[in-house]
Amino acid sequence: MTERKPDRRVQRTRQLLTGALLQLILEKGYEDVSVQDIIDRANVGRSTFYAHFADKEDLLIAGMEHLERELVESQRHALASGRSPEERALGFSRPLFEHAAGHRDLYRSMVGTRGGAIVQKEFHRLLSTLIRNELKEQVPRLRETAIPSEAVVQYLTGAFLSLLTWWADGKARMTATQMDDVFRALALPAMKAALRA
Amino acid sequence: MTERKPDRRVQRTRQLLTGALLQLILEKGYEDVSVQDIIDRANVGRSTFYAHFADKEDLLIAGMEHLERELVESQRHALASGRSPEERALGFSRPLFEHAAGHRDLYRSMVGTRGGAIVQKEFHRLLSTLIRNELKEQVPRLRETAIPSEAVVQYLTGAFLSLLTWWADGKARMTATQMDDVFRALALPAMKAALRA
DNA sequence: TCCTGTGATGAACATAGTGTTCGGAAATGC
């Protein structure tokens, strides 16, 4: 299953570049980072950058795959630990808030108000995938209701992301657990309503 | 109450510029519009542009004040028409979906996936103000609950905006009324839950 | 250990956009 290993130099370069971007995002926010900044920080030639990535955005998206893997892994654990269905529903919520708590600075600069459009768009896509999968597994009955299931997915994604952003921006002095409680308190009734419809 | 009227040339120029930006956003999306494009389309000198607006973003924000006025006006009408409290709650929803239906192209390019970061950020701010005001008037009891009222505002704003975006992107073949129904079906139970908490 | 192919380098270049400046022309409103 392991891909044929790429040249060590390639690994090194890509790692240096994504690392540099991450650092710089934390310092200045995505928008303000130039390709020049990145290759200076990574100590990599200009042409080398473009040999690997089409542009800044391309690099970002590649970098977010790390994040995606981490989140999917968290979700898997959450689903595996068998609790009551009540608690397992919306299981992505808690791990994600906790992940955000552990990487607060990163989240603030990526998903927060200062973060760029592409980051948020990408994050929304990622999150909606997570939620869509979870709903399919946990609440298959949703398919039969009057409300399109994709509408529920979008509703939940937006609501969650908005709360997360607000929290990451530091405008709420709450713990990850408290945030999770708030989200569940608001979202679970919505899902029950969706099932009734 | 009327401001001292500005020079007619000033009015003309500003109108020309905002009009041009709007046209160009519809054609290419905000990100791809350059200042050069705008002044070409508006047939206005370069220095004139910068005499009125600091940059592209500044012009956009000024332009969105039109939109804001329209929406606030819609909201006022909705609140005025005395219906049951059940129907008056979340009263911003219906008019906004209908406004979006009437300006579908505009919404698609502004709030839709192709739209820029600033536009969405601005729209989020606008919408959360709308919602915050409405909650304060309609559900004053929210202040006493365990869930911070601002969390509810953010939750609702995100959920609504996400639905609106999804719909405006044309991924849902639904009428404004249907969208409103969906949103209310999902959001009203959440609010009731918030009050119970 | 040697050899070969692949990746890395960096300077130079073409392109494009931004925001400022300023003297002169033109429209405005009184």
Added chain:
DNA sequence: GCATTTCCGAACACTATGTTCATCACAGGA
């Protein structure tokens, strides 16, 4: 009419992007 405000547009300094190419360095198989 006439003083005042606004507009014009060309020129300029800057910053950034993405490409090209000859040359060098290294990885990894033999």
